[in-house]
Amino acid sequence: MELKRRTILGSMAAGAAILSAPAVLGQTRPRVVVIGGGSGGATAARYIARDSQGAIDVTLVEPTRMYYTCYFSNLYIGGFWELADMGHSYGTLAARHGINVVHDWAVGVDRDAQTVTLAGGDTLPYDRLVISPGIDFREDSVPGWSVAAQNRMPHAYKAGSQSELLKAQMENMREGGTYCMVAPPNPYRCPPGPYERISMVAHVLSERNPTAKILIVDPKENFSKQGLFEDGWARHYPGMIERVGPDFGADNVSVDPEAMTVSIDGVIEQVDVCNVIPGQKAGRIAELAGITDDSGWAPAVPANMKSRMDDKVYILGDAAAQGDMPKSGFSANSQAKVAANSIRHELTDARLFPARYANTCWSLIGTDDGVKVGASYEATEEKIASVEGFISQVGEDADLRRQTYEESIGWYNGIVADMFS
Template sequence: MTMQRRQFLGTMAAAGAVLGAPAVFGQAKPRVVVIGGGAGGATCARYIARDSEGAIDVILVEPSEVYYTCFFSNLYLGGFRDFESLGHRYDKLASDHGITLARDMAAGVDRDAGTVTLAGGEMLFYDRLVIAPGIDFADGSVPGWDLSKAEIMPHAYKAGPQTQLLKAQVEAMPEGGTFCMIAPPNPYRCPPGPYERISMVAHLLTQANPSAKILLVDPKEKYSKQGLFEEGWQRHYSGMITRIGPDFGGDKVEVRPEAMEVVIDGEVERVDVCNVIPGQRAGAIAEAAGVTDDTGWVPVNPHSMASRADPKVFVLGDASAQGDMPKSGFAANSQAKVAAMVIRAELSGSKAFPAKYSNTCWSLIATDDGVKVGASYEATDEKIASVDSFISQTGEDAALRKATYEESLGWYAGITADIFG
């Protein structure tokens, strides 16, 4: 069922023994509260509810009625998808699986009491807690930029209005203007994402503003799929894209949003659009729950995705520090299934199997020019470890690249159905 906040509060007051108290053997079903309705949280909620066949109550805390996927949002920027195709509702999670949707923000977690407090003041008791909040941005990562400047220099790294704003800015660039991206330092959400975005902006500009230039300012010496992207940029967008790495000041950058200036190692560049992708950390509720470490991420048990600070709290996807897996939608979905299996076993006595994980990240460079990277993983006591990996190769023929792109379309349709029902 779906509840708006006022209705949710009224229901809790009337039925506090069901929603407002910890589970008691013989009196109530065990309860799992899931914070965050993205690829990790929604998948985990769905699999626990579906596979427990009603034996476990699941409450999904998510303020948005529609979730827009960050994965594939670059294709919207490039003109390969419409914005509505990125949006997914939670209705089927409620109607098909009996998940209770709490339309509110999680404001706090008391792990000793086993409670989550919502922004509206409601309190949810849990037997197990899943935190899947995605990312927030690291303060001071790019001097001169903070969230108050995102309407001038958008990050567009949380899909939604920011994605639409960035595309509108690119489309409004003057003829021969300059698009600049400030790429993030490691670790961050979707390692190939900034470079696919450069590709998609280049594709858009070649259609409408072919004399425009792209300036990529990057603090990293190397990045995911570098050879594939650079081969593709040379083939499709020769002369348009310039990358400035740390050897030339890419790690010494500040921005002046009101003046639309980027300062690179003391040199001022005037730009027309600036996409600032800052350094990142786990979503703020993870820190509020007391499960992050000094890096800003959450160390987890590779066998279960449980926080190393609290075995009753599971942390999925981008927020987790788990080892070799990248921060991606595919990875979050894979981790969620392991966590759901473990939680179900702990609360209902079902069988749990050894954890196995997988990931693939597709990127589109130009029309029908798709590439991918991925791996399979196993849990060790130390980390989630890669055991077998693959990557597209430079020089592949057009038919293979087209097939790779079409494979990605099938994956998107399949994973969004797996997440949202």
């Protein structure tokens, strides 16, 4: 009887193994989890899934169902674009490329167990993890400001509702009022971005509120494309824009959101709109994953964008500390392709290509007055290093500036197709 019982149990176990075999085989595909659906994360997910032709199981974790690009959001503020022009959904990534798009917050990473925990309670296992979370703010960087005050003094450095709020505040400013921007310290997302924003605000105010003033409080001695912006401001908006740098106390600034005042080295300025762009750091999940250092950013290996803390984790875009590349959408997209190739090489033995990086940042100063700066880069042992750069020049003719602006629109259409199609 005991023999029969053991035989039956053995047969049952064998049957269970046979029945479960398809599920086990179905799970043999290597798993990649991508946190963050912006220029880095969406690009990486698409390239890994598409180029592996289904050999890799890709899950993209992104809390929002509609992604609004931070780049070109200034053109919305300036009245050149509609908000809908910057919004993009994830449906094609799921339908065409078989990516499992999960709209939830990643709230934890266990690098030993190789799992990601979601706010909804699910746990996602991974063989490789891509973290591309963008930025978070250093709330202590501007005394008196916090995320809790962002509706009173918006940052608008994460596009969407904040962009709408800042635009509405600016358009409804009293006649002859003061628009103030507290610019961020280095390093931060999109180095020319704050100054393109000033250009777009000035464009609107010059038409709607021509006696208004714009005050820039800037802790930096200089900024990206400074000569181009200052030349453009003098041509398009003479007398409207004043910039206070650190030599006049802009490195000692505090704000009072309730009183709508800005203190510059002890001198109180009453303002009508205050756009505070705080100091920045890597998105919170990078810190929770334990891949950031004392700088608040996440160090990356230049050759492949792996985290220097864990060779099964990749860090992309604004959150990465990688060397000379600016924190931009173009940079994140470029880095994502390098990381995707590295991941496919490791998980499917696909051919590994040498890392190639590039970036261009376009800015609009006035109607059809576009300028750009960019470079190509190579991976060294220490960092991603700039190899050759270019920049628009003061004094360029109007036709070239118009062509530069049109070029930027072509690039935008190209990059969003590269991310979401």
